[in-house]
Amino acid sequence: MPLAPHKGSEAPPQEQLLPIKPRLVSWTSRIWRESPGRAIPLFKIEARLDVRDVADHALQEALRPYAAQLQKIAIYVLHPEESPHLAAWAVGRFDVDQKSAYMFLHDFLAAPNGNLMLSLMQTAGAQTDIIISIVPMIVEPQRLCFAIADYDFGLHGRIG
Numbered sequence: 001m002p003l004a005p006h007k008g009s010e011a012p013p014q015e016q017l018l019p020i021k022p023r024l025v026s027w028t029s030r031i032w033r034e035s036p037g038r039a040i041p042l043f044k045i046e047a048r049l050d051v052r053d054v055a056d057h058a059l060q061e062a063l064r065p066y067a068a069q070l071q072k073i074a075i076y077v078l079h080p081e082e083s084p085h086l087a088a089w090a091v092g093r094f095d096v097d098q099k100s101a102y103m104f105l106h107d108f109l110a111a112p113n114g115n116l117m118l119s120l121m122q123t124a125g126a127q128t129d130i131i132i133s134i135v136p137m138i139v140e141p142q143r144l145c146f147a148i149a150d151y152d153f154g155l156h157g158r159i160g
Helices: 057-066 114-121
Strands: 018-020 023-035 038-048 073-077 092-097 101-105 127-140 143-156
Antiparallel strands (some): 092 143
16 A cells, blocks of 8 residues: 555554654754844754665655665754644654655754753764654655654663
């Protein structure tokens, strides 16, 4: 069965969410001065997703034409107001087209320990992982857009 866009206004039940587990590769931290009174912190995590590692067959087939773009996914962690939402219930978005693949995690920096996690991620020996549950919202021949229903961002390090 081909991948179909979600039509409801509510989040789908947990068993209908499609999990992906990109491999986090590197990070870049920047400040973008949009105007004299506004500075926007940008934290980008570069990740890779191998289509063969996607468990859902329909999702795997839909992503297959974008295998090259999925080798360099830009994940931007943001404040809630800094990117358009695909759904009111979504905590992020994942867009894939013929040129690129990118994600926005809408509320990461607003989370109580979001900034702390980014600081700790930069320490020597830290290891990170992420599991993301996505929901197809736009399925077109030249692009796919997914709402991110939830994500589990883990940071692991040794003490001592």
